[in-house]
Amino acid sequence: MTIRIVLADDERMVRTALRAILAAEPDLEVVGEAATGAEAVSVVRELEPDVVLMDVRMPEIDGIRATEQILATMAAPPRIVVVTTFENDAYVYEALRAGASGFLLKRADADALVQAVRLVANSDSLLFPSAVRALATEYGRAKTAPPPWVAKLTGRENEVLRLMAAGLTNAEIAGRMGVGPATVKSHVAAVLAKTGTRDRTQAVIAAYEAGFMKDAAS
Amino acid sequence: MTIRIVLADDERMVRTALRAILAAEPDLEVVGEAATGAEAVSVVRELEPDVVLMDVRMPEIDGIRATEQILATMAAPPRIVVVTTFENDAYVYEALRAGASGFLLKRADADALVQAVRLVANSDSLLFPSAVRALATEYGRAKTAPPPWVAKLTGRENEVLRLMAAGLTNAEIAGRMGVGPATVKSHVAAVLAKTGTRDRTQAVIAAYEAGFMKDAAS
């Protein structure tokens, strides 16, 4: 019984390359292709393949959304393998959380590719069990629920909050930003209002809980 | 060229079962076994296999330590696949962080097992790239570097810090703990001293950075 595969990637060259590699294997068959996320969803729904090789970065609907939709709407969804160029692509975590069975890099060699496809095709409790999903979920917990107030902060307020969360006093922040202490106080007041907190400590907590500090790492 | 494998598991039955499965494949060869972590290290060092199937839970030295030692001391270390019974085993994260190339469940079927072995044997940039390692590292960051001061906090100080990090004022903390405000001030002062911070905000930051807030979740 051959493994039926659908390729979803916005670049034709990538699809062609993948198809060429997979065609060389007698037990693998590429039954369809898609160039956008939306197309991927409909194609997969129609063809019901065993495995989908899904690019994360695609126009209209990205690979994560497409993955979600496929898994949510199909009775017997295929295994979805996310394809990416950069191994630290943040989207990869999102994709795993969305339910992807695995991911692989575009620079992977042909041999590894076909083995990966075979592997995910007939194993659901193997290399990517829910443990990895839990890992990804844990990792991006903050990102999943980016509190509404984050977007409402102005540039200056954003800076101020970051410095607050670095443990600086208003005076220090003023010095660091090259403005007067009174200005900082204004910004702080605005931050407190927008975050719905009453003092700088609570604001800092909110910042951490919101994953606001994830970028600058520690 | 055959793939040379070493099995490390404290249960003989598991080793036998794995050996039986792998022996059926012409391209796979089990060249050695080990029943403890220490034994695994020496056996692997001597035989220089391509792949090691390593149980996480073993007497003396566990699979994580063994993995670390193997990767740290060998010039051309083998790929190490961690074997576990429970997919949410916390040790799995540790193992990935230690440098394991992947993990698989004991209830995995034979087919998946051999494919997994083949996969890790000849691919280093595929299913378990550094991204997963980064994920695991990120996940257990707090566990890896539990700042020295955490242990030095007394019971009360611990409680106080948690409440501080929940955004409470000294008065509120006093009420919550059923003591006087002056007492709370004392504890706060102690916390600031032990954490090396100058105000409650910095203390809260330290608490978050230390993963002090991981338990109560958000």
Place this chain on the structure above:
DNA sequence: GAGGGGCTCCCCCGTGCGGCGGAGGCGGAT
């Protein structure tokens, strides 16, 4: 029995902080 650490509480003092209200300049949107 003497010491030490943890928990409890007290005083005083200075100040960083946050609330309140106001003001001027500057840019984009209508």
Place this chain on the structure above:
DNA sequence: ATCCGCCTCCGCCGCACGGGGGAGCCCCTC
């Protein structure tokens, strides 16, 4: 031309906070 949002700053006020002391209590260890 007008408005509105953002950034900049001012004064005044009250309080929570943190520093520096000290004190009594309990329990455990030495």
